[in-house]
Amino acid sequence: MYVVIVYDVSVERVNKVKKFLRQHLHWVQNSVFEGEVTRAEFERIKSTLREIIDEDEDSVVIYRLRSRPMRETLGIEKNPLEDII
Amino acid sequence: MYVVIVYDVSVERVNKVKKFLRQHLHWVQNSVFEGEVTRAEFERIKSTLREIIDEDEDSVVIYRLRSRPMRETLGIEKNPLEDII
Numbered sequence: 001m002y003v004v005i006v007y008d009v010s011v012e013r014v015n016k017v018k019k020f021l022r023q024h025l026h027w028v029q030n031s032v033f034e035g036e037v038t039r040a041e042f043e044r045i046k047s048t049l050r051e052i053i054d055e056d057e058d059s060v061v062i063y064r065l066r067s068r069p070m071r072e073t074l075g076i077e078k079n080p081l082e083d084i085i
Numbered sequence: 086m087y088v089v090i091v092y093d094v095s096v097e098r099v100n101k102v103k104k105f106l107r108q109h110l111h112w113v114q115n116s117v118f119e120g121e122v123t124r125a126e127f128e129r130i131k132s133t134l135r136e137i138i139d140e141d142e143d144s145v146v147i148y149r150l151r152s153r154p155m156r157e158t159l160g161i162e163k164n165p166l167e168d169i170i
Binding site: 004006007008028030031046049050053054055056058059060061063064065069071072073075076077078 | 089091092093094113114115116117131134135138139140141142143144145146147148149150154155156157158159160161162163
């Protein structure tokens with residue numbers, strides 16, 4: 001499956017979230033990652049994120065898609081996907 | 086179609102982007118909006134965003150989907166979708 005993950009996490013924890021997601025997904029911009037994951041990876045990502053964040057304060061939204069979606073960029077491409085795919 | 090829009094826009098222009106997107110889409114968190122749009126709305130959103138942003142500095146990524154995707158939230162829901170749908 002393909003996931004797009006966006007997060008709004010307090011500054012104390014944001015680097016930990018970023019560092020962790022970078023191991024599994026492609027950084028898009030700001031607080032956004034995306035990438036193809038297996039079901040097992042998906043579950044692991046969710047459980048680790050739950051450990052890192054403060055569930056009373058932080059927010060992580062995960063969009064779960066069947067495949068890589070159509071995607072357009074206006075302005076600059078912060079981190080071109082094409083470089084790694 | 087359904088769009089998820091994430092942006093990384095300089096502080097001078099970010100409120101303008103937010104204010105504009107709020108007229109068309111649902112605010113999810115931080116720099117993320119989503120919602121159902123017609124083809125015409127989609128084109129209008131893109132052309133207005135191009136006018137607002139500095140295309141040499143800012144970045145807007147638009148995911149275009151057929152329908153509202155599966156979506157999970159860890160932690161708090163900054164702006165529950167269910168409230169408006």
